Amino acid sequence: MTEKEIETQTEENNAQDLEQEQAQIIMTWFQHMNEVMKAQFPEYEVEGQIGNNPTYGPMFAFTLKKDEKFTSCGFFLNEIMRNFQTNPNAGLWLSSFFVDLLRSPENHPLPNPPQTEDQAKELLDKHIVPYCASAVREEFPDQKIYVDLELNEEHGPVLEAGFVAVQDGNNTCALPLQYLMTLFLLNRDPAEPLIQAMYRLYEENNLGQA
Template identity: 55%
Template sequence: MTTDNELKEEQKGPDAQTAGADKTEAEKAQELIAAVHYNGMTALKMEFGDEQVEGQVMNHEAYGPIFTYMVKSAEGKPYVSGFFLREMIAGFQTKQDPSQWMSSFFVDLMKSPEGRLLPMPPQSEDEAKALIDKIIVPHCVKSVREEFAPEPVHADLELHEEHGPVVEAGFPSITEGNNVCAMPLHFLMAHYLLNRDPADLLIQGLYRIREEHGLD
């Protein structure tokens, strides 16, 4: 049986039918970005309502498209968080409930009663160093140790040959195979500036290590 859509495609002729195959990579990328942004808006609106959600896409020089969303509380307080393209795609493909996954970040932010806009990026090297030394690194070290207590966890700032400064965390009790995960400082800072908990990256990596060794 021929559907109405198939008839319409036949009436367009061969040139129109192959036009989709002639899209440039840039056009395909823009369509993907638009679809991901729409899915993110839809997922958050399912949890918070149509009137409470706004979103935009910005392009980061190093990380590519970043999707930022604002959710307003019932009192009108704004809460903003951001997501990377790769993790958005993975979230919608692998999470059992993508809307719950996305909304969970905002539920955590909403524990702050006054709202949470995105932090101001550091304006100088001194400000960036202070943010790293006084906030990001101490927070990551404290969080991973608390997450796995009373299991001893090594966590500190290290210098990686390929990736430069990293926060490294690992289990001294694991003496064979991989026992360490490390995250570049610039990536941890990017998460912090998107109102995301940078320690989550290390915690997820450490759980994967434990799983590889059959400890969880």
């Protein structure tokens, strides 16, 4: 075996080791979250699944079952790790996403992802974008809100929002449409991160002060 072949073999082995290590980390977190869900919802049967998004990485989805009713919700591993490493009430944070869904009498399976570009465009244009725009405006009824679609060089199409009253400095926030759609497909509120970003702008620009 030549020196170059040895180097290549070593690189392949290292890559395999890293892949196995990452898979083990993902599985460890998944098992931990499964136990957290069971502790938060002892009266429900808990089922979990692991997925991967090419842009946003590993994702977990959990389904609560009781009698004939079931409710599903999904999460990004990176947000789970961030919350469970910094938030002392991370279990409540995790369970909070299910509480509103459980109040509803309907079942809540994960939405079926669009199968074509046209379906994806329709979902964004007719549901996700109008919903997010409406939710942001409802959250700040005393402010004129700017909401529009823009094209970002790094992230592609984004939904941009801002306060009309703020002319200078950091006056807008933007989230990729792909991220908003991913949240929707996880049974999450796609407007929530946009509203959180708007609150940061609201506070930074002292808009709540008379």
